[in-house]
Amino acid sequence: MITGAGRGIGKAIALKLAKEGANLSLLARTESELIETSNEVKKFGVKAYYTVGDISKQEDVDRFYKDTMTHFPNIDFLVNNAGMAYYGELMRISLEKVVEMMNVNFFGAYYLTMKVLPRMLARGTGHIINMVSMLGMVVEPGWVPYCASKHALRVLTEGLRAELRGTGVKVTGIYPGAVRTKLLESVGRLRPGILEPEDVAEAIVFVLKQPYGVEVGDVTILPKRT
Numbered sequence: 741m742i743t744g745a746g747r748g749i750g751k752a753i754a755l756k757l758a759k760e761g762a763n764l765s766l767l768a769r770t771e772s773e774l775i776e777t778s779n780e781v782k783k784f785g786v787k788a789y790y791t792v793g794d795i796s797k798q799e800d801v802d803r804f805y806k807d808t809m810t811h812f813p814n815i816d817f818l819v820n821n822a823g824m825a826y827y828g829e830l831m832r833i834s835l836e837k838v839v840e841m842m843n844v845n846f847f848g849a850y851y852l853t854m855k856v857l858p859r860m861l862a863r864g865t866g867h868i869i870n871m872v873s874m875l876g877m878v879v880e881p882g883w884v885p886y887c888a889s890k891h892a893l894r895v896l897t898e899g900l901r902a903e904l905r906g907t908g909v910k911v912t913g914i915y916p917g918a919v920r921t922k923l924l925e926s927v928g929r930l931r932p933g934i935l936e937p938e939d940v941a942e943a944i945v946f947v948l949k950q951p952y953g954v955e956v957g958d959v960t961i962l963p964k965r966t
């Protein structure tokens with residue numbers, strides 16, 4: 741399962757994992773982008789299905805899980821990648837925007853993780869990968885509510901890993917620096933020399949290809965040209 745797979749980092753992850761032979765279940769809100777991603781990944785000969793839904797709505801998360809289970813007997817991995825950002829100083833950003841960021845970036849990942857975990861635990865195998873951010877480790881002016889949502893996601897990641905020790909279910913946090921995507925463009929922060937979505941997707945392949953007994957906890961990925 742990959743959330744936010746319509747474009748950007750999520751789409752790059754879908755393509756790289758399809759190349760490795762993974763069957764995929766994808767979620768985002770924009771159907772035209774999901775159709776494009778599914779068509780592209782199917783060229784690698786894998787199965788791909790999508791659900792149009794909003795990760796911040798519990799009923800949509802339930803539907804995504806149900807849809808996935810109708811297509812696949814088991815869920816081997818979940819990449820909680822869907823996310824969004826508003827940029828602005830605390831005194832200027834609206835409460836609605838702060839709440840939206842928490843709902844999408846933190847609660848979305850939380851809802852879906854809680855949905856898939858019981859079955860992973862029953863099987864004694866599975867992998868939860870959370871797309872955090874370097875802004876889940878530090879705080880920068882203008883990004884404070886986004887940082888809050890990503891710090892919360894880091895805590896979820898670290899807490900889950902600790903609580904799931906010994907169960908066979910792995911938990912990984914991915915911490916990229918700036919990546920060339922629509923998210924960064926939407927807040928006017930694109931600049932030369934930053935990461936490409938494929939750079940981050942490569943890390944997901946690495947993490948998922950580890951032997952059964954190896955858990956990669958956290959991966960930080962930084963641009964080397966800036």
Ligand SMILES: NC(=O)c1ccc[n+]([C@@H]2O[C@H](COP(=O)([O-])OP(=O)(O)OC[C@H]3O[C@@H](n4cnc5c(N)ncnc54)[C@H](OP(=O)(O)O)[C@@H]3O)[C@@H](O)[C@H]2O)c1
Pocket residue numbers: 743744745746747748749750767768769770771773793794795796821822823824844871872873874915916917918919920921922923924
């Ligand atoms: N770009 C960066 O510099 C950077 C750095 C570190 C971490 N990240 C994280 O990487 C992840 C992917 O971001 P990106 O940079 O690839 O951005 P992006 O190009 O804007 O892609 C975001 C994806 O998430 C989906 N999404 C957004 N809100 C959603 C919602 N409420 N429900 C379901 N899907 C939703 C989008 O589709 P719809 O809009 O169609 O729903 C899209 O497919 C995010 O968690 C972001 O915080 C990004």
